[in-house]
Amino acid sequence: MLTAAIVGLIILGLLGAPLFTVIAGIALVLAYTAQLDIAVLIVELYRVASSPNLLAIPLFALAGVSLAQGGAPKRLIAIFQDLLGWMPGGLGIVSLLACAFFTAFSGASGITILALGGLLYPMLRRQHYNSNFSLGLLTTSGSLGLLFPPSLAILLYGVVSGVSIEDLFLAGLLPGAVLIAMLGGYSIYTARHDHVPRYPFSASKAFAALRAGAWDLSLPPAILGSIYSGLVTVSEAAACTAAYVIFVECVIYRSLNVRKQLTSVCMETSVLVGSILIIVAVAMALNNLLIDADVPMTLLAIMQEHVDSKTSFLLLLNVFLLIAGCMMDIFSAIIVLVPLILPIATRYGVDPVHLGIIFLANLEIGYSTPPVGMNLFIASQRFRKPIFVLFRAALPFLAIMLLWLMFVTYVDQASLWWQSPSVVNQSLDRL
Amino acid sequence: KMATLAPPGSTWMNIIDDWSNEVSEQTNGAVKIKMYPNGVAGDEPDVLRKIRYGQLQGGLFSGYGIGRFYSPARVLEIPFMYESLGEVDYVRDALMPEIEQGYRDNGFELIGWMEVGFVRFFSKNRFTSLDELRQQRVWLWQGDPLASAFFSSTGISPIPLSIIDVYTSLSTGLIDTVYTTPLASLALQWFNKTRYISKIQMVNAIGSIVVDRRVFAKLTPEHQAILRATGAVAGQRLVDETRRDNETSMTVLLEKGHELVLDWDDIDLDELEELRATAVAELVESGYIPEDILRRALNLIEEYRENQPDDDASVSTALPH
Amino acid sequence: MMTRVYQLLCRIESAIAIGSLLALLLIALGQIIARNLFDSGLIEADVLARHLVLYIVFFGSILAIRRNAHIRIDLLAHWIPPHNQVRATRLLNLFATGICAVLTYAAIKFWLTERIYTPDHEMWVLFVSLVIPIGFCLMTLRYAIQVWRPVEKQAEDTHAC
Numbered sequence: 001m002l003t004a005a006i007v008g009l010i011i012l013g014l015l016g017a018p019l020f021t022v023i024a025g026i027a028l029v030l031a032y033t034a035q036l037d038i039a040v041l042i043v044e045l046y047r048v049a050s051s052p053n054l055l056a057i058p059l060f061a062l063a064g065v066s067l068a069q070g071g072a073p074k075r076l077i078a079i080f081q082d083l084l085g086w087m088p089g090g091l092g093i094v095s096l097l098a099c100a101f102f103t104a105f106s107g108a109s110g111i112t113i114l115a116l117g118g119l120l121y122p123m124l125r126r127q128h129y130n131s132n133f134s135l136g137l138l139t140t141s142g143s144l145g146l147l148f149p150p151s152l153a154i155l156l157y158g159v160v161s162g163v164s165i166e167d168l169f170l171a172g173l174l175p176g177a178v179l180i181a182m183l184g185g186y187s188i189y190t191a192r193h194d195h196v197p198r199y200p201f202s203a204s205k206a207f208a209a210l211r212a213g214a215w216d217l218s219l220p221p222a223i224l225g226s227i228y229s230g231l232v233t234v235s236e237a238a239a240c241t242a243a244y245v246i247f248v249e250c251v252i253y254r255s256l257n258v259r260k261q262l263t264s265v266c267m268e269t270s271v272l273v274g275s276i277l278i279i280v281a282v283a284m285a286l287n288n289l290l291i292d293a294d295v296p297m298t299l300l301a302i303m304q305e306h307v308d309s310k311t312s313f314l315l316l317l318n319v320f321l322l323i324a325g326c327m328m329d330i331f332s333a334i335i336v337l338v339p340l341i342l343p344i345a346t347r348y349g350v351d352p353v354h355l356g357i358i359f360l361a362n363l364e365i366g367y368s369t370p371p372v373g374m375n376l377f378i379a380s381q382r383f384r385k386p387i388f389v390l391f392r393a394a395l396p397f398l399a400i401m402l403l404w405l406m407f408v409t410y411v412d413q414a415s416l417w418w419q420s421p422s423v424v425n426q427s428l429d430r431l
Numbered sequence: 432k433m434a435t436l437a438p439p440g441s442t443w444m445n446i447i448d449d450w451s452n453e454v455s456e457q458t459n460g461a462v463k464i465k466m467y468p469n470g471v472a473g474d475e476p477d478v479l480r481k482i483r484y485g486q487l488q489g490g491l492f493s494g495y496g497i498g499r500f501y502s503p504a505r506v507l508e509i510p511f512m513y514e515s516l517g518e519v520d521y522v523r524d525a526l527m528p529e530i531e532q533g534y535r536d537n538g539f540e541l542i543g544w545m546e547v548g549f550v551r552f553f554s555k556n557r558f559t560s561l562d563e564l565r566q567q568r569v570w571l572w573q574g575d576p577l578a579s580a581f582f583s584s585t586g587i588s589p590i591p592l593s594i595i596d597v598y599t600s601l602s603t604g605l606i607d608t609v610y611t612t613p614l615a616s617l618a619l620q621w622f623n624k625t626r627y628i629s630k631i632q633m634v635n636a637i638g639s640i641v642v643d644r645r646v647f648a649k650l651t652p653e654h655q656a657i658l659r660a661t662g663a664v665a666g667q668r669l670v671d672e673t674r675r676d677n678e679t680s681m682t683v684l685l686e687k688g689h690e691l692v693l694d695w696d697d698i699d700l701d702e703l704e705e706l707r708a709t710a711v712a713e714l715v716e717s718g719y720i721p722e723d724i725l726r727r728a729l730n731l732i733e734e735y736r737e738n739q740p741d742d743d744a745s746v747s748t749a750l751p752h
Numbered sequence: 753m754m755t756r757v758y759q760l761l762c763r764i765e766s767a768i769a770i771g772s773l774l775a776l777l778l779i780a781l782g783q784i785i786a787r788n789l790f791d792s793g794l795i796e797a798d799v800l801a802r803h804l805v806l807y808i809v810f811f812g813s814i815l816a817i818r819r820n821a822h823i824r825i826d827l828l829a830h831w832i833p834p835h836n837q838v839r840a841t842r843l844l845n846l847f848a849t850g851i852c853a854v855l856t857y858a859a860i861k862f863w864l865t866e867r868i869y870t871p872d873h874e875m876w877v878l879f880v881s882l883v884i885p886i887g888f889c890l891m892t893l894r895y896a897i898q899v900w901r902p903v904e905k906q907a908e909d910t911h912a913c
């Protein structure tokens with residue numbers, strides 16, 4: 001009976017019922033089965049209002065949406081093009097960097113492909129990059145940057161897992177950079193292979209670009225710098241970033257009209273935040289009932305029976321997360337899966353910070369994995385190409401990303417290099 | 432089903448585990464206690480809500496949680512009012528019938544009295560005076576009128592947070608100073624982030640094991656008696672071992688390189704007396720601590736001091752360090 | 753008349769969403785200035801800011817219903833034959849209405865219980881937390897409107913506000 005109800009709800013979800021209603025439905029069924037007062041659901045949901053770190057999400061989202069509507073995508077491409085266009089595979093690298101920068105602010109909600117893809121695709125084609133490479137690059141880049149601060153996905157993982165967001169920001173830097181370097185290398189290789197023409201470097205142009213883009217480009221280092229110098233906390237940094245971006249867009253670039261567009265920016269942000277955090281809220285309620293029904297303990301027992309080493313656990317985790325990543329939205333995946341997987345992973349000796357990076361890396365790849373990765377559908381719509389064309393175009397990129405995933409998963413020092421060994425030991429002792 | 436903030440493996444949880452085994456044994460499995468440790472059920476107000484809706488049947492609460500159903504009990508933990516543990520014990524014993532009744536009237540059965548221990552400030556930054564303390568980003572257990580009154584009379588503007596968020600917030604720098612006991616700072620890992628510990632101790636924080644009155648009433652008289660008897664024993668063990676482990680924890684912390692700052696000499700005792708008066712007046716005014724119970728506590732303290740003429744040390748020396 | 757009431761509702765919802773977001777930004781900035789420059793700050797402001805997140809969540813959620821922007825995992829949606837699309841959407845909206853209605857009930861019950869147990873000094877927080885029952889109630893209303901209102905009309909509705 002219980003199983004039937006839950007399966008029914010999941011089918012409704014797969015048919016297109018909003019995810020939060022499905023999660024709330026499952027929570028209601030569990031509460032009913034356990035003969036609990038359903039007001040208990042609201043107790044958990046209300047905890048959204050006590051989480052200090054959640055505050056950063058609407059504020060960073062506000063900054064991201066302001067950037068998008070204020071024409072930052074165009075400016076960014078122009079800057080990177082003047083700075084790096086001279087390199088072999090230059091425009092490919094420009095695309096990677098612009099996408100990563102942008103996704104870090106907007107979250108992997110498809111905005112990157114929609115906002116940047118339309119600009120970059122014609123540029124890439126004009127420079128004689130082949131169509132498959134261009135499509136694959138832009139499709140997979142839609143989730144690139146997930147590991148860079150102030151990515152909403154990292155913030156959410158921090159909130160759900162209770163791991164320090166600062167630590168996660170630091171941990172994501174090197175893995176994220178390695179991925180960009182690997183994909184950049186592939187871009188250089190393709191450009192050489194296809195004899196893409198190179199453009200001469202102009203120092204004056206580059207300098208002009210730097211000056212023009214200083215306001216945008218200084219954002220990530222300013223955010224990181226102010227957080228790590230201890231000047232501000234993560235949510236304070238979010239407030240400053242939002243205020244700064246709105247100021248820059250409205251006053252410096254004058255690309256946002258305060259009266260006309262600020263309301264639309266705020267509405268857009270509320271929709272983005274509301275649609276993500278309502279799932280967080282109901283997932284908290286569901287999680288409470290799962291704990292009540294001893295589900296995490298049962299899962300752990302099953303795992304410990306069948307999986308005996310950290311290595312094989314990590315492999316299994318990757319397979320599972322890749323599947324989840326290509327079927328689920330990235331935010332839902334974090335909210336629903338982290339509370340279940342975190343206690344199991346810590347039992348296998350996986351550092352919670354490292355787990356976060358593995359999580360995000362998998363979801364980033366799952367986003368572009370056939371047959372159902374969300375990026376593929378968005379790209380198919382945006383570039384008006386049949387979906388199987390995008391499957392093929394994405395394959396070489398996916399191969400590179402899988403290689404990178406192995407690196408991220410098994411070389412935990414790539415994520416944890418900044419921790420002193422004693423800290424690592426202490427966090428292990430805690431478990 | 433009961434809940435506590437104490438993490439597994441801590442002194443508190445070990446005693447609680449023993450207690451729940453004992454209860455299960457004596458009642459032949461008719462009464463089983465399942466404890467959700469480590470704050471998985473949420474902060475104390477969340478646990479209280481879950482008890483109301485029947486998801487949980489009881490829990491371990493500190494003075495903060497107790498204050499949310501029977502605040503007069505917190506007369507036992509007014510900072511700088513008691514000069515020795517003897518005084519605290521004396522006042523508590525005298526007020527106990529009233530406290531038990533107060534819990535009962537508000538829907539809870541007191542099963543065991545416990546202590547959290549002597550509370551000190553723990554900070555990332557060195558502070559050697561009240562002025563320097565005011566410049567810190569001090570945690571306030573969100574919605575705690577007692578701490579709030581003391582902070583506002585001291586001139587500290589604290590940052591309200593649920594205890595669940597303290598560890599993360601210490602790492603993000605949202606806060607840099609907390610108030611807690613040495614044992615709790617070790618158990619909750621806060622000590623990792625806070626090197627400087629105040630030598631002065633504010634208060635001996637109280638705690639209770641309580642069970643939902645509705646659930647308790649449904650037990651057979653025999654099981655009620657068992658729960659009470661074993662709970663009292665567990666409570667006494669909790670008091671004794673907490674007192675002892677807080678001392679050992681302090682030694683451990685100092686061995687780990689933590690530093691004691693802000694001694695009694697660094698504080699103007701008159702100023703301290705004044706800010707206590709202001710805070711207490713505020714608490715009485717708001718009805719959080721009723722005036723009559725405060726009077727009685729003060730009278731009892733005086734009574735105790737008169738009967739113990741040789742134990743007349745001042746604040747600075749009477750408190751264990 | 754109905755159109756007017758409807759448009760008024762739309763305006764109020766949007767205004768609360770926008771207002772909460774801007775208020776959150778202003779309070780956060782105010783606290784930074786107060787804390788870093790004056791070593792002061794209001795406890796109430798922190799608590800209020802965190803509650804504003806709830807306002808953004810609920811009213812953003814309501815806007816998301818209006819724009820059909822809630823996150824879905826509709827892997828099987830293309831199995832629904834085109835001529836049944838409209839009916840299926842109605843059914844899904846009916847389901848969402850039901851869930852939101854039950855959540856509204858739970859939220860009202862929660863709020864009424866909170867009202868009994870909230871200590872005096874936190875009464876203002878209780879009133880701020882009214883957003884939970886009201887938010888769920890409006891979400892229920894929104895989904896109900898979608899059940900009753902043909903899908904193709906939704907674009908017009910959204911356009912109207």
Ligand code: NA
Nearest residue numbers: 103107108146
């Ligand atoms: Na992202």
Ligand code: NA
Nearest residue numbers: 325328329367
């Ligand atoms: Na996905």
